Structure formats: C-alpha cells, structure tokens
Amino acid sequence: xxxxxxxxxxxxxxxxxxxxxxxxxxxxxxxxxxxxxxxxxxxxxxxxxxxxxxxxxxxxxxxxxxxxxxxxxxxxxxxxxxxxxxxxxxxxxxxxxxxxxxxxxxxxxxxxxxxxxxxxxxxxxxxxxxxxxxxxxxxxxxxxxxxxxxxxxxxxxxxxxxxxxxxxxxxxxxxxxxxxxxxxxxxxxxxx
Amino acid sequence: xxxxxxxxxxxxxxxxxxxxxxxxxxxxxxxxxxxxxxxxxxxxxxxxxxxxxxxxxxxxxxxxxxxxxxxxxxxxxxxxxxxxxxxxxxxxxxxxxxxxxxxxxxxxxxxxxxxxxxxxxxxxxxxxxxxxxxxxxxxxxxxxxxxxxxxxxxxxxxxxxxxxxxxxxxxxxxxxxxxxxxxxxxxxxxxxxxxxxxxxxxxxxxxxxxxxxxxxxxxxxxxxxxxxxxxxxxxxxxxxxxxxxxxxxxxx
Numbered sequence: 001x002x003x004x005x006x007x008x009x010x011x012x013x014x015x016x017x018x019x020x021x022x023x024x025x026x027x028x029x030x031x032x033x034x035x036x037x038x039x040x041x042x043x044x045x046x047x048x049x050x051x052x053x054x055x056x057x058x059x060x061x062x063x064x065x066x067x068x069x070x071x072x073x074x075x076x077x078x079x080x081x082x083x084x085x086x087x088x089x090x091x092x093x094x095x096x097x098x099x100x101x102x103x104x105x106x107x108x109x110x111x112x113x114x115x116x117x118x119x120x121x122x123x124x125x126x127x128x129x130x131x132x133x134x135x136x137x138x139x140x141x142x143x144x145x146x147x148x149x150x151x152x153x154x155x156x157x158x159x160x161x162x163x164x165x166x167x168x169x170x171x172x173x174x175x176x177x178x179x180x181x182x183x184x185x186x187x188x189x190x191x192x
Numbered sequence: 193x194x195x196x197x198x199x200x201x202x203x204x205x206x207x208x209x210x211x212x213x214x215x216x217x218x219x220x221x222x223x224x225x226x227x228x229x230x231x232x233x234x235x236x237x238x239x240x241x242x243x244x245x246x247x248x249x250x251x252x253x254x255x256x257x258x259x260x261x262x263x264x265x266x267x268x269x270x271x272x273x274x275x276x277x278x279x280x281x282x283x284x285x286x287x288x289x290x291x292x293x294x295x296x297x298x299x300x301x302x303x304x305x306x307x308x309x310x311x312x313x314x315x316x317x318x319x320x321x322x323x324x325x326x327x328x329x330x331x332x333x334x335x336x337x338x339x340x341x342x343x344x345x346x347x348x349x350x351x352x353x354x355x356x357x358x359x360x361x362x363x364x365x366x367x368x369x370x371x372x373x374x375x376x377x378x379x380x381x382x383x384x385x386x387x388x389x390x391x392x393x394x395x396x397x398x399x400x401x402x403x404x405x406x407x408x409x410x411x412x413x414x415x416x417x418x419x420x421x422x423x424x425x426x427x428x429x430x431x432x433x434x435x436x437x438x439x440x441x442x443x444x
Contacts, residue, residue, distance in 0.1 A: 031257075038253060046248040056246070057408055063248055067256050068263070129239035138243075153240035178201045181236045185229075188236075 023083050026074055034074075038067055041084065045091045051150040052095040054139045062098060066091045096165060099147055129188055137187040141180050148173050149180030194226055195219055204233045250435050251412065254419030339390070339400050346407035353414035356421075363421050368436050375413055382406045 025033035045066055050059030069090060077086055141149060151162045152173065162173040195203075195216050202208050203216040220227045357372070364372070383406045389399035416435055423431035 034260075035253065035257070038256065042248050042252065043245040046252070047243075047246045050246055051243075057405075059246075060249060060252055063252055064256050064259065068259055071260050071263075129235055131239070131242050131244065134236075134239045134243060149240070153237060154243050174202075175198075178198060181201065181233050182197070184236050185232045 019083055020079065023074070023077065023079070027077070034071065037070075037083070041087055042067075045087070048088075048091055048150075048155070049095055051138060051154060052099060052147055054141070054143070054146060058098075062095060066094045069094060092165065096147075099143065102143070133188060134184070137184050140187060141183055145176040145180040145183065148176035149184075152177045153181075194223065197229065200226060200230050201233055204230055204237065249412070249416075251416045251419050254422060254435070255415060258422075339403075342404060343407070346404075346411065350407070350410055350414060353411065353418060357414055357417045363424050364417075368420070372413070372417055376410070379406060379410045379413065383410065 022033050022037055026037055042063065046059055046063045049062035049066065050056050053059050053062055070087060073090065077083065081089075138146065138150070138154075147166060148162055148168075151157045151165060152159065157165065159170045159173040159177070162168075162177075163170040166173065168176070199208070199212065199216060200220075203213060203220075208216065220230055383403065386399060386403040386406050389396065390403050393399050420432055420435040423429075423435060
C-alpha cells in the first residue's frame, strides 16, 4: 500500500480578468466588491484559522482580524501575485503571529510523547477515521505539534517550508508532525 | 528487532532511502504490531486530506462590515492615501449605537484573546517548598482576576447588544423574536448555572471555560440579532433570511 500523496495547497482563483476587476473595485472602495472577495475566500481562511488556533471561536476572531488587515492593506496590493496567494500569505502570517503570542503568553511548551498518557484510553477502532472526529482531535493537539501537523498534513507544505514558517528546524518539523500523528492515533482510538 | 517508530513514520511518508525502505518492509511483513502502526499512521494521513472547508458563521461578515465602517468613520482622510478605507463610499447610514456596539464587541473579542484556556501553570504548582505554594496561589489569583475582568467585559458588551436588540425588536417578525427570546432564556440559564459553579469552585478550569463559552454564545446570538436587524434595515432580504435561518437552527 502506498502512502497518500501530499496535497498541494488548494489553489485560489488567480489572475482571471474578473478577479483583477474585483480587486480593482475593492481598491476603489466598493463595499459590495469587498463582500464578494470575503465570500470567495472566507471559508478557506476560516478553516485555516480554526485549525491553527484550535477552536472555532478563536478562528472566528482571527477571520475578522485577518479581513480587517486585508481591508487596510489591499491598497498596497500591486498584483504581483494572485490575490488568493497574497491573502493566504497574510492570513497565515496573522495566524502564526497569534500562535506565537499565545505561546509566549501561556508559557506553554510543546508536550512530549510522554504526555500521551494524559489522554483518556479509548477502545481500539478499526473503522476509517471520520472527518468530524479528526476535526475535534486536531483541536485537542498540543500547541506546537498542532501547527506543524496542520501546515504539513492538512495544508500540504513540506517540512522545509513548515520549518521556515514556524521558525523551527526542518528536523523539528518532522518530529512535531510525527508527535501529532501519534497523539491523533491515541485520541482516535487507533492504538492497541 | 523492531525499527523505531520514527523510521516507520518516515516509511509512511515515503522519505526513506531504498535500502532503509526495504528493511522496514521486510520487518512489517512479519511484525503485526509495527504493521498496525504503519496502517494507523497512513490512515491519519489519509484522513487529514479529507478535512474540508468550514463555513464561517453567518454573523462573521456583519461583524466585519461593522468593524470596517467604524474604522472608516474614525480614519482621517490623510491617514493612508490610496488605501481602501480612505476611499470607501458607504451606501448605508450607520447609527452611532451600532458603531459603538461593534467596537465593544470587537474589543471584547480581542481583549479576551489571551484569556488562559487552562488553569494555573502546572510547572508552577509542581515546584517544591513554600515558594511553590505561593506561586500556585498567585497563579490561581491571577486566573480569577482575569476571569472577573473577562466577565465584566462580556457583561458590558452583552448589555450594549441587549439594549440594541430590545429597542429594535419590533423590526423582527414575531416568530423570529420568539425564537430569539427562547434561545436567550436557555443561554441565560446556562450562564447562571456556570456562574454558580465558578463561585463554588473558583479555580475549576471546566467551570471557568463553561462560563466563558456561555458568554460567547450569548454574544454570538445577540450579534446575529443585530446583524439581522441591519440586513432588514438595508432591505437585504437574502442576507436577512440567511441569518434568520441560522437563528432558528440554533433554537431547534
């Protein structure tokens, strides 16, 4: 059996004429155009924010802050990259800032594998992992390995990119993702 | 001898060189527990690729729109030449109370961002000696203080939103207004129960979390209500229907 291939980040609508026109309308102050831009990208950004923050409540706050930043900075968007790429980058940076400031605030270091014992034992299950169960389990991952897991296994970045984004070594990204998978295995009752 | 788990993980990721890969494969052929680990890691990887998009709550756009309008109202024209907020042309007149509510709600949400989600730092409470007791006590006190501040912020924000919702409630159709009242009553009951739990166990993390979650739920419901009233004022029937449907679903 072969492993699932890494998924490339979901492409955004790119420099199609209507997208360029939409951005131009946003930059000229058209509120309807900004709402359209929001509706095109909100789900993608909200999903990323929820995964990175670990809760839908914080994800919603992040979504709001991100689009406020989009609103503030859209005037400086020159169209060198696709608007979706620009927006995703801005969102990702905001999420990473949030994660870093929360970690600094809470002095919460990444757990080690020994902390797995703190998860309640679950009877082993052989059925495929349901999406909703995984969503909940990801929210319960400790900070550090959750972000690495989300960026690598969900968002499709490679370990080198994850390392650069999180400011950690490539090897640390590998070990964090491994920790996350092992914790998910335990949380989802797949450990004997 | 079993390969280490990291090697099995690398095997699943297909990042081993051919020699290492062959060694792991040979081992997996004869070891059920390592094979199980490889299958499980593969399943976690597979499931991760199935995580779909989440739709943000319907109120999210209304909250954002209010915050943007507020920001534009407060921005000096010369602040950022060419930036959107200097050029945006509002098509709807926004009542000052709405702007105030938006500011309050946004400030509350951001202010609570750093509210601890766990109890006192376990590292502090594990320190040996009298210092540890003091540290743990201070940490607990700090959490309680933050909780009280959070509670005050939420109550203030909720009060503002409640005033708006009740003064404008005539704008809602009777069925929606009744659903709203019913939902508010349920949340109020939950708030009073979690508040009682916090009072009896001030350092209990679940009790604190429950209280905050209930406050957030009430704010969310009131924000939805204000967003609904707004959409109705703007004559945006589709937007109003979308929010009203969300309100009803919460009551089901």
